[in-house]
Amino acid sequence: MTINELNDAWVNAGQKVSDLQAEANAMVNVDDVTVEDITKVQNNVKAAKAQRDLAYQNLVDARAEEVASMSDKDVQPLNGEEKADKIKFIDEFKGMMKNDPTIINSLTSSTDEQGNAAGLTIPVDVQTAIHQLMRQYDSLEQYVNHESVTTASGSRVYEKFSEITPLVNLDDEEGEIKEQDAPKLTLIKYVIKRYAGINTVTNSLLKDTADNILQWLTTWIARKVVVTRNQAIIEKMNAVPSKQTLSKFDDIKDLQNKTLDPALLSTSMFITNQSGFSELAKVKDAHGEYLIQPVVTQPEVKQIGGKQVVVVADRWLPNQAKDTFPLYFGDMKQAITLYDREHMSLLSTNIGGGAFEHDQTKVRVIDRFDVEATDSDALISASFKKIADQPAATAPTA
Incomplete structure (x- = not known):
């Protein structure tokens, strides 16, 4: 769907919510309304709101993707309203950092879901710029499923790929779905957590241009967020139940070809740390070819058997034991x-974090998200110390 079509879908979904709410309000004055009627309209309103929120998120995601794929020549200057919003954000940021009581009072008067001061919300276009920067810092978030949520907690129902059952043929007029054909579903609950970081802002920065302030903010936040989210993702990777020990070339081929449902192979990849990649890069097959090969059209991207190899710094994905690589x-x-709450915010202090003692102003950024394992059969964890080369192929005798 185009951006315009997504926008129309959002508007129409919003109108549907309004119509259903009007219908619910009218029921108050109806004498013969039943409990079933009320429950039905309440459920309809709830479902319509969820559809409206989904339509809006689809629109936001599409706009973000459009921005991310734009080249410099495609970038259009901000219109008057957009410029005003960005200037307002910078003015409020400066006022917050200078402890302007008007700004501080407005930022601390509202609270988030946990009852803490909400702070200065980072605008959507600035958050988009932050997420663009995150891609440059080897963000693991780009490889996992990303779901935007509007509530602080919730649940989702998933069906493991390996346990999906086929649809039942109901051509028979009296056909019915038997109990054993029901899908095996797993309930996944998420609770949005708050992750915070603090940095010191100098007076010279506050005197700088709006563009330079934004560049400093987006770079600092992007680095903090990507490291924080990477760490949360790696914790879930380390918790997968299936673990294997590898020692030779063919073990890696078995890992690739035998451990997953074949339907997942086309979308699978390898992940290791820098030390593990260095070790794997030395391994050769029977014909003297290296196990790890570059993608022909993108030499900087490495692969094993046609599957991408993602490399994470040892600092964030450490060895599982001495000289044992993941x-x-x-x-x-x-x-x-x-699960991304997509509500980054800023708040300053000249008292906490040693700011008062050193006559400094510090700014705190809060990122709100949660990471959960959804299908434990879709990822295999292995380790190795050294991978033996594949035995050299012998030339056939005459």
Whole structure:
């Protein structure tokens, strides 16, 4: 769907909510209304609101994707209203950092879901710029399933790929779905957590231009967020139940070809740390070819048997034991979901964090998200110390 079509879908979904709410309000004055009627309209309103929120998120995601794929020549200057919003954000940021009582009072008067001061909300276009920067810092978030949510907690029902049952043929007029054909569903609950970081803002920065302030903010926040989210994702990767020990070339081929449902192979990848990648890069097959090969059209992207190899710094994905390297293989989008509240905010202090003692002003950023494992069969965890080369092929005798 185009951006305009997504926008129309959002508007229409909003109108549907209004119509259903009007219908619910009218029931108050109807004498013969039943409990069933009330329950039905309440459920309809709830479902319509969920559809409206989904339509809006689809629109936001599409706009973000459009921005991310734009080249410099495609970028249009901000219109008057957009410029005003960005200037307002920078003015409020400066006022917050200078402890302007008007700004501080407005920011601390409202609270988030946990009852804490909401702070200065980062505008959507600035958050988009932050997420664009995150891609440059080897963000694991791009490989897992990303779901935007509007509530602080909730639940989702998933069906493991390996346990999906086929649809039942109901051509028979009296056909029915038997109990044993019901899908095996797993309930996944998420609770949005608050992750915070603090940085010191200098007076010279506050005197700088709006563009330079935004560049400083987006770079600092992007680095903080990508490291924080990577760590949360890796915790779920380390918790997968299936673990294997590898020692030779063919073990890696078995890991790739035998451990997952074949339907997941086309979307699967390898993940290891920098030390593990260095070790794997030395391994050769029977014909003297290296196990790890570059993608022909993108030499900087490495692969094993046609599957991408993602490398994470040792600092964030450490060895499991001395000289024991991690190696994961699977479909990360099936295995792990990041629930993103998409409500980054800023708040300053000249008292906490040592700011008062050093006559400084500090700014705190809060990111709100949760990461949960959704399909434990879609990702395999393995480890290795050294991988032996494949035995050299012998030339056939005459």
